[in-house]
Amino acid sequence: MSISGMTGFARAEGAHGGVRWVWEAKSVNGRALDMKLRLPPGFDGLEPAARAAASARFKRGSLQASLSIARDAGETAPVKIDLKLVERFLQAGETFGDRVEKPRWDGMLALKGVLSAEDDVIDEGARTSLDAALLASLNAALDGLNEARRAEGRMLASALTQLADRLDAGIAAARSSAAAAPAAIAERIRTRLAALSADVQLDPQRLAQEAAVVASKADVQEEVDRLAAHAGELRALLKSAEPVGRKLDFLGQELTREANTLCSKSGDLDLTRIGLDLKAVVDQIKEQAANAE
Structure with missing residues (x-):
């Protein structure tokens, strides 16, 4: 008998190029196949392949898959300052003239979007290799979920x-x-x-x-x-x-x-x-x- 259920949970861990991650996948009953993905910023490109991997294994159920990424201990991400955004903020501040204090750099850097860890600043070949490793790990998690459903x-x-x-x-x-x-x-x-x-x-x-x-x-x-x-x-x-x-x-x-x-x-x-x-x-x-x- 090969009947499958719709409830299960699985996780898979991996590491590549100074980055480590955890995939978690779970599913509950559903009349059709519905998949919700939670991906870190900069990794939205994984979504089509992730959905295809789920569709190849499951026909029904409400699925959730989430990816958590962190750098290995001792690894630091490059820091990026959006100077164009800073310039726009400064120009906007000039409209107040002398009515307000001049902005300070610590305040400017705290503004949303000005300062960011540039995890995606890697060459194309390294990013392709990382994406392949992430998808292989996702497939392992989905295989584990499939076995739980079986x-x-x-x-x-x-x-x-x-x-x-x-x-x-x-x-x-x-x-x-x-x-x-x-x-x-x-x-x-x-x-x-x-x-x-x-x-x-x-x-x-x-x-x-x-x-x-x-x-x-x-x-x-x-x-x-x-x-x-x-x-x-x-x-x-x-x-x-x-x-x-x-x-x-x-x-x-x-x-x-x-x-x-x-x-x-x-x-x-x-x-x-x-x-x-x-x-x-x-x-x-x-x-x-x-x-x-």
Whole structure:
């Protein structure tokens, strides 16, 4: 079985060219694939490749991936002063004339955007090498996340297999109860009429006709057959090599529809009880299926 879940967490660390980093990737349930990336300034160029790497592995789920970067101990980043920005600030300050004090350099350097650590001041070849190392590390994190989701999938598959066994048992019980329904209905009619008057002579042919009409209205054979077909499809999906979460969602709706119809048509207390048990099993199947990719 290759069913996968949608919940997991993984991280990967790396270092290259005096830079060290940590990727963290996690995912939770989602109807479609939705990825949110948190990248440090200057590394936005990694986003297309990161999204492609996620799409190649996952079809559903809400994913979050974040990259934290720091320089190795002893390494210092080049410092950049934006002189053009400083000049614009000075020109703007001249409009105040002598009404305010002249700006000081410590104040100017504290202004946003004037002073920055220039982590991206490396030659093109070194940056290409760093980006490749970062993406390789991201792939390792996504592989770890994929394995975590597969581990959840194995638990889901085990739970769904047990529920499929219970579903089959309930369907078999419903089929047996439905087969005995016509005779039971005829006996109930006979008993009720006899209770009205002990002197009433019952026409066997008329009794059979009335019982057949009532039994026809309460016939659930089609519902039982469709439930059995859906149960077979459930087992087939659990063996599929493709993501089956959406198909399991739809199958759960169909199982609910048939179980509800069986209960509403049932004219027998025992069959109604079986139908309610089936509905409980189907609800559990839907709960588990909601976690499948």
